[in-house]
Amino acid sequence: EAQVTQNPRYLITVTGKKLTVTCSQNMNHEYMSWYRQDPGLGLRQIYYSMNVEVTDKGDVPEGYKVSRKEKRNFPLILESPSPNQTSLYFCASSSGRTDSSGANVLTFGAGSRLTVL
Amino acid sequence: AQSVSQHNHHVILSEAASLELGCNYSYGGTVNLFWYVQYPGQHLQLLLKYFSGDPLVKGIKGFEAEFIKSKFSFNLRKPSVQWSDTAEYFCAVNPLGGGYNKLIFGAGTRLAVHP
Numbered sequence: 565e566a567q568v569t570q571n572p573r574y575l576i577t578v579t580g581k582k583l584t585v586t587c588s589q590n591m592n593h594e595y596m597s598w599y600r601q602d603p604g605l606g607l608r609q610i611y612y613s614m615n616v617e618v619t620d621k622g623d624v625p626e627g628y629k630v631s632r633k634e635k636r637n638f639p640l641i642l643e644s645p646s647p648n649q650t651s652l653y654f655c656a657s658s659s660g661r662t663d664s665s666g667a668n669v670l671t672f673g674a675g676s677r678l679t680v681l
Numbered sequence: 682a683q684s685v686s687q688h689n690h691h692v693i694l695s696e697a698a699s700l701e702l703g704c705n706y707s708y709g710g711t712v713n714l715f716w717y718v719q720y721p722g723q724h725l726q727l728l729l730k731y732f733s734g735d736p737l738v739k740g741i742k743g744f745e746a747e748f749i750k751s752k753f754s755f756n757l758r759k760p761s762v763q764w765s766d767t768a769e770y771f772c773a774v775n776p777l778g779g780g781y782n783k784l785i786f787g788a789g790t791r792l793a794v795h796p
Binding site: 597599604605606607608609612622654656669670672673674675 | 685687690715717723724725726727730771783784785786787788789
């Protein structure tokens with residue numbers, strides 16, 4: 565089954581304790597992205613990656629890092645989490661093409677709810 | 682800066698009522714437009730999309746949306762809602778020409794349908 569898998573789904577941590585949220589897709593998609601969802605703000609893009617070793621900042625990158633060493637994986641790293649990073653995080657992927665064939669539709673993971681105390 | 686506005690943050694309807702959720706975007710160039718739905722406790726799923734051609738697009742579960750280029754709008758409609766339509770709805774815009782598929786989301790509209 566084509567899917568985007570995130571782990572963990574739920575995590576409670578404390579300020580300053582490094583954590584990684586993993587994201588893996590099995591669709592051979594080139595494009596992957598991380599979003600955070602906060603009430604009243606919708607989804608905001610944190611980082612995205614066009615392909616292996618190609619990453620760039622989204623709208624709210626502060627406090628986050630990413631890496632894309634393999635095509636299927638795109639982990640989100642919080643080096644020193646703070647309470648304002650408490651949020652629901654979504655990973656998404658797509659083939660990355662922007663023509664009108666419908667190829668740039670995002671497939672979302674199930675979400676990771678993170679609480680930083 | 683590019684942005685997407687959803688005018689209603691919360692909508693409460695009774696079953697069988699008609700639904701229209703507004704969405705406006707600020708970008709002068711060519712765009713792809715999407716509506717995503719998030720049912721309680723679930724991830725986002727694509728409801729419908731507009732890429733080109735007929736500005737009235739039909740999606741799953743009886744939803745449709747109309748792209749009005751002159752108004753920079755892409756409103757979502759359903760003639761008769763059901764209790765199972767209770768969810769949060771997100772409008773999203775993909776500005777073309779940047780070489781990548783950056784998707785800009787609106788803040789979302791939370792719909793509650795009462796039996």
